[in-house]
Amino acid sequence: MTLSRNTVLENIKIEKNGITIEELPFVGKINLRGNTKDRDFLSNAGSVLDVLIPTEPNTIITNTDLQIIWLSPNEWLLSFLKNENFIKTFNELNTRLNPEKTSITDISENKTIIRIEGNKTTELLRKFMILNIDETLKDNLKVAQTIFVKIPILITRNHLNQEKQSFDIYVNRSHTTYLRDLLLDGCN
Amino acid sequence: MLLINCPYCGEREQEEFTCGGEAHIERPKNPPDLSDDQWADYLFLRQNTKGLQYERWNHSFGCRQWFNVARNTATDEILAIYKIGEKPPPLESNEPLTPSGEPHIGSGNFSTSKK
Numbered sequence: 001m002t003l004s005r006n007t008v009l010e011n012i013k014i015e016k017n018g019i020t021i022e023e024l025p026f027v028g029k030i031n032l033r034g035n036t037k038d039r040d041f042l043s044n045a046g047s048v049l050d051v052l053i054p055t056e057p058n059t060i061i062t063n064t065d066l067q068i069i070w071l072s073p074n075e076w077l078l079s080f081l082k083n084e085n086f087i088k089t090f091n092e093l094n095t096r097l098n099p100e101k102t103s104i105t106d107i108s109e110n111k112t113i114i115r116i117e118g119n120k121t122t123e124l125l126r127k128f129m130i131l132n133i134d135e136t137l138k139d140n141l142k143v144a145q146t147i148f149v150k151i152p153i154l155i156t157r158n159h160l161n162q163e164k165q166s167f168d169i170y171v172n173r174s175h176t177t178y179l180r181d182l183l184l185d186g187c188n
Numbered sequence: 189m190l191l192i193n194c195p196y197c198g199e200r201e202q203e204e205f206t207c208g209g210e211a212h213i214e215r216p217k218n219p220p221d222l223s224d225d226q227w228a229d230y231l232f233l234r235q236n237t238k239g240l241q242y243e244r245w246n247h248s249f250g251c252r253q254w255f256n257v258a259r260n261t262a263t264d265e266i267l268a269i270y271k272i273g274e275k276p277p278p279l280e281s282n283e284p285l286t287p288s289g290e291p292h293i294g295s296g297n298f299s300t301s302k303k
């Protein structure tokens with residue numbers, strides 16, 4: 001298993017009117033499913049990841065650039081941002097978790113991540129999104145699965161204070177150029 | 189547009205959801221014993237209530253979970269939201285009236301047909 005895949009966008013970092021739009025280079029991702037009422041699942045997953053998986057909706061728990069993102073009551077996305085333990089963690093999860101009661105899927109190539117930064121990012125996103133960003137993403141490490149115009153996306157909030165706004169948008173590879181073009185248009 | 193309070197994610201716009209039709213329809217326990225009419229009834233025939241209706245909804249662009257909604261189909265007011273497997277809350281006693289006062293089932297629409 002090798003971790004490499006080209007980015008979708010040729011020009012991966014663009015700045016326009018104080019907003020930076022950047023596609024993150026390849027990030028390993030695992031989709032993890034299991035029952036939170038199953039104590040073995042919780043404790044084994046917790047010991048492999050070195051942190052308890054989040055059970056509160058729309059939240060993220062991080063551990064040295066590994067983000068564990070809540071997707072649904074029995075599903076999480078492990079996003080290995082700058083974290084090199086992808087293969088090790090993937091194998092350990094497969095060894096430790098009961099295969100009959102859990103599912104561990106490498107979905108690294110499924111989506112790419114677009115990071116948007118700048119102090120008017122929320123304003124920009126509001127042009128395209130029906131999500132109540134101020135309410136749903138009111139703190140850092142909050143996440144929402146929603147739509148951007150008509151595109152299904154997952155959006156996470158990275159910033160603590162409003163002066164340095166930063167969001168990561170997980171988007172299907174085939175929708176990436178469209179998303180980038182719309183964002184650039186919105187910067188005008 | 190409706191604002192729907194997903195039992196997991198909280199309040200979101202209707203555009204993120206898909207309606208799955210009438211709720212609490214039980215699959216017959218003995219399909220081979222049913223007549224074609226009874227089977228068709230289970231598969232296709234719905235109340236199409238005007239007024240209080242129990243529906244299934246799916247948060248398809250969010251957490252992808254199914255849940256139940258009690259909605260007044262005449263006014264679009266959402267009266268209750270509860271998880272799959274839970275019993276519908278007792279709403280029958282104060283069932284909402286349709287704005288024109290017509291019965292809930294099988295009436296067509298009085299206000300239009302009068303014209």
Ligand SMILES: [Zn+2]
Nearest residue numbers: 194197247251
């Ligand atoms: Zn939801």
